[in-house]
Amino acid sequence: MTQMIRFFLNGHRQDVQIRPDTTVLEWLRGEARLKGTKEGCAEGDCGACSVLIGTDRDAIAQADTAAGEPQSDHADGAFRYRAVNSCILTMGQLDGKALVTVEGLKTSQLHPVQAAMAENGSSQCGFCTPGIVMSLSGLAADCASTGAKADDQLIHDTLAGNLCRCTGYRPIVEAARKVVAQGGAVVAAPESDALKNIRPQSGFSYGGSTYHQPQTLKELLELRTQYPQSLLLAGGTDLGVALADYHGDWDEVISTAHVRELREIREDATSFRFGAAVTWAEVLATIGNYYPSLTVLLRRFGSVQIRNQGTIGGNIGTASPIGDGAPALIGLGALIELAGMEGSRTLPLEDFFLDYRKTELRAGEVIASVTLPKLTPDQDYRVYKISKRYDQDISTVCGAFRVTQENGIVTDARIAFGGMAAIPKRVQSAEQALMGKALNEAAVAACAQAIAVELAPLSDWRGSAEYRLMVAQNLVERLRHDLAGEVVEVMAL
Ligand SMILES: Cc1cc2nc3c(=O)[nH]c(=O)nc-3n(C[C@H](O)[C@H](O)[C@H](O)COP(=O)(O)OP(=O)(O)OC[C@H]3O[C@@H](n4cnc5c(N)ncnc54)[C@H](O)[C@@H]3O)c2cc1C
Ligand code: FES
Ligand code: FES
Secondary structure (H helix, E strand, O other), rough: OOOEEEEEEEOOOEEEEOOOOOOOOHHHHHHOOOOOOOOOOOOOOOOOEEEEEEEEEOOOOEEEOOOOOEEEEEOOOEEEEEEEEEHHHHHHHHHEEEEHHHHHOOOOOHHHHHHHHOOOOOOOOOHHHHHHHHHHHHHHHHHHHHOOOOOOHHHHHHOOOOOOOOOOOHHHHHHHHHHHHHOOOOOOOOOHHHHHHOOOOOEEEEEOOOOOOOOOHHHHHHHHHOOOOOEEEOOOOOOOHHHHHHHOOEEEEEEEEOOHHEEEEEEEOHHHHHHEEHHHHHHHHHHOOOHHHHHHHHHHHOOOHHHHHHHHHHHHOOOOOOOOHHHHHHHHHOEEEEEEEEEEEEHHHHHHEEOOOOOOOOOOOOOEEEEEEOOEEEEEEEEEEEEEOOOOOOOOEEEEEEEEOOOOOEEEEEEEEEEEOOOOEOOOOHHHHHHHOOOOOHHHHHHHHHHHHHOEEEEEEEEEEHHHHHHHHHHHHHHHHOOOOOOOOOOOO
């Protein structure tokens, strides 16, 4: 096995001999002496360390309608650049990719984002500025390659993961508007043929840390069997925080990032199926506005940087009681597919969670995919995230509801909560309380009563048990108003 991690840095090929679990930020500021990338929080929150990662290997959209032919949304083979946080990204994750830092943006003249930031007085102390420039250049590059138009909402979304404490966001937003209005702003790093031909290696090892990059599910499962104690790494937005915070060691890593089956997206008449290693940004791009409420939730899931790297399988794999994906998807009626050497099995997502951080995963198994059912015309779906901040915050309570009604009577209901128990939880007694009734005040009161009986939330610094219970109950009332068309702005939480 080679000792070298191969990638491109600002257009130049690198063969780096380093422990694969070193953070990219540490390497950039240390060995590479590129100090434009800043360290703020070192846990994915502030965006000071933002860089762009380029790859031509996006999720593989496998539309059943398209004669079964796999269709990469990169049929052109072009690199797409996306902003990520380098403080929670490891060197191993760079292999086969292109890394662009703020130093790589400027060639003979300022990059359009840099020029707009300077012209608009968008910087004071400047500590956040390189990260903001990288996020906005990621937006500009994406708009240039997809032809998408960035409106104010997209600009605000893009900046949600970049904290600026002294300039104030108005001049930054104005600079962003200027850049997207100009159009055509692309990453300045040269795209040589060598860059286009770079491919992820099967693995590398250095300094006692080994990093495996299987390409197929079979290879992944064989490696899991061979190295049962290994760390299964998807996007690393969860695992990377612990690594950066506690400086732990990852001696044996198996990455899911290049496993073909886990990168597949399938859509048919009744469902969307996402491979476990599909990122939240890719999920969001696929569902578009199919489930408007889920789209609003996902736009509040971390930040653009987190969604570009974090995956649907990783979110469920954490089994966090306060994660957003699980309650949202249990409420929707999602199924989870688990794969092992003996084959695969599919179960309702709610059955995956057994106890605090304990799941149905058996030794050697991995999460293979998650299937989201499409809604029937008589179904409504809503998910509400209540958190201390609107953006970039963990849920205090997350409530998801799917209600089927016939002639104004509830014929089926699914209700799930995060933040209300040791696991993300479906509340069947609360669902029963709605069945056969009109969604009126009395039905809501019965449902709220069932929630109080079945759920016993914990108190922590995000919210007391009493607060959480009241929020969960009030969300049912909100649902009633929402489905009656009385909630005008679903985002105004
Ligand atoms: C700043 C910040 C903001 C965040 N905001 C949110 C938020 O708003 N809502 C939210 O829910 N989460 C949030 N998160 C947490 C995290 O981003 C998500 O949980 C993300 O989806 C994790 O995916 P990942 O691919 O990065 O997982 P990783 O960190 O790679 O892995 C997480 C866990 O899942 C396991 N795993 C990964 N893939 C598989 C698989 N195929 N089979 C079995 N196990 C697997 C890993 O072994 C690990 O235990 C945030 C994190 C940060 C740092
Ligand atoms: S240093 Fe704050 S997100 Fe990386
Ligand atoms: S310019 Fe000082 S933090 Fe943004």
